[in-house]
Amino acid sequence: MKAPLWQELTSGELANLADIDAIAVLPIGSIEQHGPHLPLGTDTIIAESVAHTGIAKATMPTVALPTISMALSSEHIWAKGTISIPPGQLFPLLDSIGAALARAGIKRLVFLNGHGGNSAALRVASRELRLSYGLLTFVAHPHIPVDQGGATSGPFEIHAGHQETSIMLHLRPELVRMELAEKCVPHWLDNYQMVGFGKPVSFGWTSDDFGKNGVIGDPAGANAAAGATAFLRAVNSFQSALEEIARFYL
Numbered sequence: 120m121k122a123p124l125w126q127e128l129t130s131g132e133l134a135n136l137a138d139i140d141a142i143a144v145l146p147i148g149s150i151e152q153h154g155p156h157l158p159l160g161t162d163t164i165i166a167e168s169v170a171h172t173g174i175a176k177a178t179m180p181t182v183a184l185p186t187i188s189m190a191l192s193s194e195h196i197w198a199k200g201t202i203s204i205p206p207g208q209l210f211p212l213l214d215s216i217g218a219a220l221a222r223a224g225i226k227r228l229v230f231l232n233g234h235g236g237n238s239a240a241l242r243v244a245s246r247e248l249r250l251s252y253g254l255l256t257f258v259a260h261p262h263i264p265v266d267q268g269g270a271t272s273g274p275f276e277i278h279a280g281h282q283e284t285s286i287m288l289h290l291r292p293e294l295v296r297m298e299l300a301e302k303c304v305p306h307w308l309d310n311y312q313m314v315g316f317g318k319p320v321s322f323g324w325t326s327d328d329f330g331k332n333g334v335i336g337d338p339a340g341a342n343a344a345a346g347a348t349a350f351l352r353a354v355n356s357f358q359s360a361l362e363e364i365a366r367f368y369l
């Protein structure tokens with residue numbers, strides 16, 4: 120079954136979904152440099168694919184909101200093609216969407232976020248939307264970003280590395296320029312126990328702090344089969360999350 124998309128329903132059909140306490144899922148990604156080999160819309164493509172595939176398999180009523188393709192990418196703004204929407208513009212947009220959900224009678228909103236740089240803002244927004252509209256709000260990721268405590272199954276990966284490249288080789292192989300792939304692994308971070316990605320003390324960074332190619336990881340050996348496995352894991356985990364979200368109350 121195809122995921123029900125908000126924009127393809129009538130107003131009446133949407134009202135019927137709200138009546139049965141449907142979950143609204145808002146995929147959100149980014150338009151930002153992803154090294155020499157991946158397209159600018161990588162995070163948006165992955166977030167939307169996981170959201171739509173997960174919703175299509177879901178057993179509870181769920182609807183996908185129109186994807187937000189551009190969001191907070193200031194750490195990549197040095198590179199041409201990056202479009203970053205600052206928090207002062209993103210928060211009012213999210214507030215308007217929350218208001219529309221409340222008017223429609225929807226009570227549950229899940230951000231399915233494909234870009235780690237959005238996470239902090241989405242956590243703030245999810246509290247504000249709860250406060251303003253009484254919504255039950257959730258922030259989920261296809262994969263928990265490594266700098267937010269997520270694990271990588273393979274090599275070190277923050278941006279445009281093995282896993283992300285593999286998933287793109289699975290989803291949209293025609294968009295991956297594998298012959299241009301380069302690595303950039305900041306091994307010097309191993310010199311610190313307290314400060315680092317996923318360590319007790321986080322630090323402010325932009326992607327060009329690590330190298331000039333915009334990669335933070337190693338895409339070598341990325342392949343579609345590994346991407347299919349990682350994608351399926353993300354979809355299954357999102358599906359399990361939806362099942363809990365459907366019966367979550369405050």
Ligand SMILES: [Zn+2]
Pocket residue numbers: 153161162233234278279283
């Ligand atoms: Zn990405």
